[in-house]
Amino acid sequence: MDWSWIALASSVASLLVGGYLYLWVRRQENPSARMHEISHAIETGATAYMRRLYMALACVAAVVGILVLLGFGIKVAGAYLFGSLCSALAGFFGMSVALRANSRTAWAAQRGLPAAFAVAFYGGGVMGMSVVGMALLGMSALYILFRDPQIVLGFSFGASSLALLAKAGGGIYTKTADIGADLVGKVELSIPEDDPRNPAVIADNVGDNVGDVAGMGADIFDSYVASVVAVMILGASLFAGKLEYVALPLMLAAAGIWASLFGMVLMRIGVRENPGRALNMGTVITCVIFAGLALGVIRLMGINPGAFYATLAGLVVGVVIGFTSDVFTSEQWGIVQRTAEASKTGPAINILTGFSYGLISILPSIVGICLATLVSWYAAQHFGLPGVYGVSLSAVGMLAVTGMVVSADAYGPIVDNAKGIAEQSGLSREVIDTADRLDAAGNTAKAITKGFAIAAAGLTVLALFAAYAETVDLQALDLLHPHVIVGIFLGAVMPPLFSALTILSVSRNAFAMVNEVRRQFREIPGLLEGLAKPDYARCVDIAAQGALKELILPGTLALVTPVAVALLFGREALGGLLAGSIFTGLIFALFMANSGGLWDNAKKYIEAGSCGGEGSEAHKAAVVGDTVGDPFKDTAGPSLNTLIAVMSLVAVLIAPLLVGRSLLGS
Numbered sequence: 001m002d003w004s005w006i007a008l009a010s011s012v013a014s015l016l017v018g019g020y021l022y023l024w025v026r027r028q029e030n031p032s033a034r035m036h037e038i039s040h041a042i043e044t045g046a047t048a049y050m051r052r053l054y055m056a057l058a059c060v061a062a063v064v065g066i067l068v069l070l071g072f073g074i075k076v077a078g079a080y081l082f083g084s085l086c087s088a089l090a091g092f093f094g095m096s097v098a099l100r101a102n103s104r105t106a107w108a109a110q111r112g113l114p115a116a117f118a119v120a121f122y123g124g125g126v127m128g129m130s131v132v133g134m135a136l137l138g139m140s141a142l143y144i145l146f147r148d149p150q151i152v153l154g155f156s157f158g159a160s161s162l163a164l165l166a167k168a169g170g171g172i173y174t175k176t177a178d179i180g181a182d183l184v185g186k187v188e189l190s191i192p193e194d195d196p197r198n199p200a201v202i203a204d205n206v207g208d209n210v211g212d213v214a215g216m217g218a219d220i221f222d223s224y225v226a227s228v229v230a231v232m233i234l235g236a237s238l239f240a241g242k243l244e245y246v247a248l249p250l251m252l253a254a255a256g257i258w259a260s261l262f263g264m265v266l267m268r269i270g271v272r273e274n275p276g277r278a279l280n281m282g283t284v285i286t287c288v289i290f291a292g293l294a295l296g297v298i299r300l301m302g303i304n305p306g307a308f309y310a311t312l313a314g315l316v317v318g319v320v321i322g323f324t325s326d327v328f329t330s331e332q333w334g335i336v337q338r339t340a341e342a343s344k345t346g347p348a349i350n351i352l353t354g355f356s357y358g359l360i361s362i363l364p365s366i367v368g369i370c371l372a373t374l375v376s377w378y379a380a381q382h383f384g385l386p387g388v389y390g391v392s393l394s395a396v397g398m399l400a401v402t403g404m405v406v407s408a409d410a411y412g413p414i415v416d417n418a419k420g421i422a423e424q425s426g427l428s429r430e431v432i433d434t435a436d437r438l439d440a441a442g443n444t445a446k447a448i449t450k451g452f453a454i455a456a457a458g459l460t461v462l463a464l465f466a467a468y469a470e471t472v473d474l475q476a477l478d479l480l481h482p483h484v485i486v487g488i489f490l491g492a493v494m495p496p497l498f499s500a501l502t503i504l505s506v507s508r509n510a511f512a513m514v515n516e517v518r519r520q521f522r523e524i525p526g527l528l529e530g531l532a533k534p535d536y537a538r539c540v541d542i543a544a545q546g547a548l549k550e551l552i553l554p555g556t557l558a559l560v561t562p563v564a565v566a567l568l569f570g571r572e573a574l575g576g577l578l579a580g581s582i583f584t585g586l587i588f589a590l591f592m593a594n595s596g597g598l599w600d601n602a603k604k605y606i607e608a609g610s611c612g613g614e615g616s617e618a619h620k621a622a623v624v625g626d627t628v629g630d631p632f633k634d635t636a637g638p639s640l641n642t643l644i645a646v647m648s649l650v651a652v653l654i655a656p657l658l659v660g661r662s663l664l665g666s
Contacts, residue, residue, distance in 0.1 A: 003247040003301060007140040010254035014133030014403065017261060021125045022097050028104040028119050034425045038202075039103035042417065045206035045540040046099055049547070050214065053169055054088060056548055057162055064161060064559070068154065071657065076154035079142055083158025087221050090134040091166060091214035094127025094410055098213045102205075102417035109422060109434040116438055117275050120414045121407065125264055127213060128407030131221045132260070135159070136253050139228055149232035149246060150656070156222075156229040157649045163222035164642040165555050168502055170215030171635030173547040174207025175506045177539065178634075179627050180513030189521070189528065190615050196424045197527060199520040199534035200513060203543045205420055208413035216409055219642050220453055223460045224402045226645050227395040228253055230463035233652070237470050238386050244301045245389075249396045251297045252311060259290035260403030267404075276441035279408045280323075286404040287319055294397070306383025307393055310376035314394030314459060315401070317372035321365045322405075322452035328361040329597035339602035340611050340622060347624035354602065354625055358595025358632075365590050369458050372398070388466040395459035398452075405452055412442030440604070454589045457641035461582050464648035468578065471655035472571045477579060487565055487573035491580025491647075494561060495588045498554050498643050499636040505550035506631040512542050558643050562650040574651055585644040589637050596633025599625040 061084045069077035101123030109116040138159075142152050181200035185191050191198060228249040235245035267282025291312060298308045327333045335357055342353040372394050380390025419435035468474070477484050516539055526532040566574040603622040605611075611618040 002144075003244065003251050004140045004144050007136055007247070007250035007254040008144065010257045011133050011136035011140060014129045014257045014261075015137065018093065018126045018129030018133060021122045021129065022093070025097055025101050025104065025119060025123045025126070029107065032103070032107060032425060035103040035106060035421055038196075038421050038424050039099070041202045041536060042102065042205045042209070043099040045202055045536075045544075046095060046209045048540070049173060049206065049210050049544040050092065050095065052544055052548055053166065053210075056551070057084070057088065057165055060165065060555070061158070061162070068157075072154070072653070075146060075148075075151050079151050079154030080158040082138055082142070083155035083225070084162045085158075086134040086138045086155075087159040087162045087166075087218050090127075090130040090221055091217045093130040094217050095209050095214040097123050097126040098209050098410060098414050098417075101414045103421050105414055105418035105438070106422040106425070106427065106431075106435060109418065109431045109438070110427070113275065113434050113437060116415075116418070116434060117278065120418065120438060120442075121264075121279075121411050123414050124410030124412075125407040127217050127410035128260065128403045128405070131217050131406050132224065132253070132257050132403040135221055135225050136250065136257065139225060139253075140250050143232070143247075143250065149229065149236050152229050152232060153649070153653060156225045157653055159218075159225045160222045160642060160646045160649050161559065163218035164558055164639065164646050165551050166218040167215040167642050168554055168635065168639045169547045169551050170207070170210040171631070171639060172502060172505045172509060172550050173210050173543045174204075175630045175635050176509035176513050176543045176546060177203035177207045178630050179506070179510040180517050180539065182623055182627055183510075183514055184517040184521070192423065197530055197534065199517050199536060200539045201420070201424070202536040203513075203539040205417050206540060207543065208416050213410050213413050216453075216638065217406060219638055220399075220402055220406055220409075220456075222642050222645055223453065223457050224253075224399045226649060227392070227399050227456070227460040227463055230460065230467045230652075231389070231392045231396055233467040234389050234392050234463070234470060237467075238389055244303060248298070248301065248303055248307065249393070251301065252294055252393075252396050252400050255293035255297050256290055256400030257403055259286050259293055260401060260407070262286070262289050263401075263404045264407065274441075275438055279411070279441060283319065283322070283401070283404055283408065286401045287315055290401055291315060294400070304383050304385050306380040306385040306390060309379035309383075310385075310390035310393040311397035311400075313372050313375040313379060314397030317368045317394070318398035318401075318452055318455055321368040321455040324364045324368070325361070325452075325594055325597070328357055328594045329601055336598060336601045336605050337610075339598055339625075340605045340618070343602065343606065343618040343621040343625065344611060345621075346617070347621040350599070350602070350621050350625040351628055354595050354599045354629065357598055358591045361594035362587055362590045365455055366586065369455055369586070372459060373462065388470070391459070392463035392466055395456065395463045398456045398459055415439045415442045453638065453641055454586065454593060457589070457645060458582070458586045461578070461585075461644045461648045464645070464652055465575075465578050465582065468648065468652045468655050469575060471652065472575075474571060474575050477572065477575055481572060483569040483573040484576040486569060487576025488580040490561070490565060491577035491582075492584045494557070494581045494647070495585040495640050495643065498557065498640065499588055499592070501554045501557075502550075502636045502639060503631045505546070506635055509543065509546035509550070512546065513539060516542055554639075558646045559650060562647050563654060566651070566654060571655075578648055578651055581644050581647055585640045589640040592632035592637030592640075596629035596637060599629035600633065602626075
């Protein structure tokens with residue numbers, strides 16, 4: 001039986017559901033002229049930036065596509081362009097509905113929390129269903145056409161190269177605006193976060209969409225595709241003639257789509273009391289359903305049962321790691337309160353406290369990845385499967401529920417924008433409080449998603465490393481060989497270097513933004529008193545231009561470094577490069593995501609009335625800490641997932657050349 005057709009049909013079902021949710025959100029009422037005005041300003045800014053970004057990405061895709069054509073042929077080049085297009089379309093659809101859902105969520109908040117929650121979550125559901133639908137559609141269609149996982153690898157490379165630029169660019173944009181709005185508005189002038197007098201407020205709202213919706217969607221799209229492709233390549237290599245082991249990851253992805261759909265239907269239980277509980281319950285329900293469907297798929301296909309236990313290991317550890325991030329970033333565990341208390345002594349102790357807890361937060365996630373690796377390896381071997389195939393399947397198990405995870409993540413920026421629109425529109429305190437409760441749940445959901453995404457990226461790149469080693473027949477890394485040592489060191493320095501470049505990009509852009517916001521308050525008469533309107537468009541333009549300009553160097557490093565190391569030092573050194581980048585990449589990504597989330601929620605805890613409340617010295621110190629954490633959690637940290645995936649995909653892509661032509665040996 002040709003199982004890949006079932007995967008293709010499931011992807012179409014996912015896209016149809018996403019289309020239905022899109023239409024449902026658009027039908028929700030929003031008669032407020034003021035809300036329309038604010039929402040339209042956000043939509044105009046986001047659309048303008050995405051148009052610029054996609055034009056730049058089209059140029060990059062054309063250049064890289066020509067290089068892929070020359071090196072690997074027209075089929076791989078076509079798959080590369082198709083992967084870039086699918087990733088872009090998924091991000092565009094998701095952001096499009098998010099821009100329409102924000103004001104509708106704010107309006108629905110007048111009818112109560114459940115009504116507003118439904119609009120926001122189903123708006124996020126469009127992104128979730130678009131990501132998994134477009135990804136599985138592309139992979140299954142290419143496999144049906146060519147029956148060659150190496151061509152599907154081209155699709156994954158296209159998705160990853162676009163994701164790196166989209167995530168880094170969106171992160172630079174959103175933090176440029178956020179820092180500019182906070183430092184001048186909150187710290188210098190003591191005005192509320194989403195005050196319409198702040199010239200950077202619309203740019204800040206735009207950044208939520210281009211960074212946290214389109215950017216994060218592209219990031220997880222990349223990991224999702226890469227994990228499936230790695231297992232397909234290993235299946236073709238390790239199980240010659242047994243096509244069911246090549247098609248298995250496609251079928252598991254299809255099972256994940258149906259589990260996410262059922263989870264979305266069932267997850268609204270308990271939303272009246274606690275929207276965060278509803279989001280968490282949706283994730284748990286989805287995982288339980290997926291486990292049952294995965295068992296059925298593996299039995300139906302006649303696959304070795306070890307595959308199920310390996311998949312289950314990744315699924316369970318993914319959930320545990322995601323919720324572990326919640327321990328370090330939500331109020332209920334006490335760490336947020338301790339960081340807020342530290343703010344009473346000024347920004348230095350706040351930063352030191354958040355920095356230290358961020359370092360501690362690395363441990364449980366790394367232990368989780370180690371457990372997933374060990375359990376999936378030995379479970380597979382116990383049933384007679386290669387251990388490396390089991391580890392790769394654990395990555396697919398972790399990412400199979402991407403539909404639900406991305407839906408919960410995209411919910412976050414929608415409710416964030418909804419709260420801002422409610423404040424700017426002058427709605428009642430009760431409505432703003434409802435929006436704030438939704439926003440608090442969104443912050444927790446985003447923290448869990450970031451932990452999940454980082455852990456998933458870790459297992460995915462381990463799977464890609466295994467695929468590379470299998471292709472070039474790399475049995476082990478010899479730490480006594482100078483080329484391997486050079487490769488490991490170069491790989492280890494890439495994530496901190498990439499982080500530094502992206503954070504410096506935010507710093508340069510934010511400097512320009514802060515000066516522009518100060519200029520407008522200084523030169524526009526009556527702006528602070530609310531008697532004049534700020535020039536929102538100028539701030540939007542500063543964020544957009546700076547973000548696109550700053551993408552060039554980080555993106556080039558990710559694409560060029562693996563090729564340069566392979567050409568200079570050979571296949572063993574390239575293996576060392578991948579190993580070094582994986583280890584430091586995971587550590588830096590976990591540290592920055594969790595410490596940034598901790599600083600953010602410590603600030604929100606003070607704004608809720610603790611430690612002196614808004615306007616206090618503790619609040620100003622917490623805003624400084626949050627400003628440091630912003631590029632950590634929303635720019636550099638999440639972008640590292642894609643960085644290590646892109647480097648690994650480049651290595652797997654050029655691996656046949658290293659073997660077939662013996663370019664430089666070792």
